[in-house]
Amino acid sequence: MKKFLSLMLISLALAAITISSGVYNFAATEKHWPITEKLIEWIRISSINAHAKDIEVPPLDSGDMIRIGATHYHAMCTGCHLAPGMEPTELSIGLYPQAPVFSQRETISNQAEMLDLARGYFWVIKNGIKMTAMPSWGLSHDDATIWAMVAFIFKMSGMTQAQYKELTHSTRDHAADHEHHDHAR
Template identity: 60%
Template structure:
């Protein structure tokens, strides 16, 4: 008797929830932020998904100077509208995003030799290559090869604490935006 009562309550709650959502109870517009529980759930799902897939990713050496140069040119051409760059103000596009895109140059510089840094690098690779659903993050792996994506990862890892002058030097010495298909 208790199990059937619990099943009825859960089923009824699910049906009421679906009806409420179908009637627009949850505001999906980007100017209305998620409920804290929704935001926590999305964050947990995103992190769990990346963690599950990152363990199978093989990362190349990311300190290669030519890789950094390739990454700088591609980042400057493809990423700054959402993720900004040192010395630049956020674009109108970036300001209108929800969730907001990470601003990598405002983060602390990343160490290259610890396990957490390697995990983040693999996560960056996965996100750049495959994108993230229901955000503005595109799947660049559809138009760029893995080597180019790893170059962007290498550059993103160097962005933390980078000055505007350092950024200009790296992007000026790059080969600009290119594709290797």
């Protein structure tokens, strides 16, 4: 037991020296070590799944819901997540990790997988993710608006630039009338 404690103390001391030396570079221009990246991804996915598992997913196919989601996505999300046909922005290029580009994701046909993904998207949009550029929109938007954004994200898979423009331009009149009724909880 004494050897184990000594080994633990030495390991902790070496870890403290390594960390305090600045050998691990936190610059966004430097990729994580592969083991660090895998560990962070595993922790992030596990955390989101654990916190989102009991969220009830409402029907996500309402035209009004998708139009509201399109309005909010267009105003708040394109800088990082882009839109169909949109070139990368200065912001999206500088992100590490890179934000997902939803219009380039495959359509989900498995209902159980789609529900799990919807729960995760809702939780992330509402709560944000630490140490990324993903903010917590739940501080300024109600759950119905966040679900509308989730619904729109699912519709973006394979959406063309023309379809996106038609949907977001047709919602601009709604957006002008749409005062910030999106209050948190």
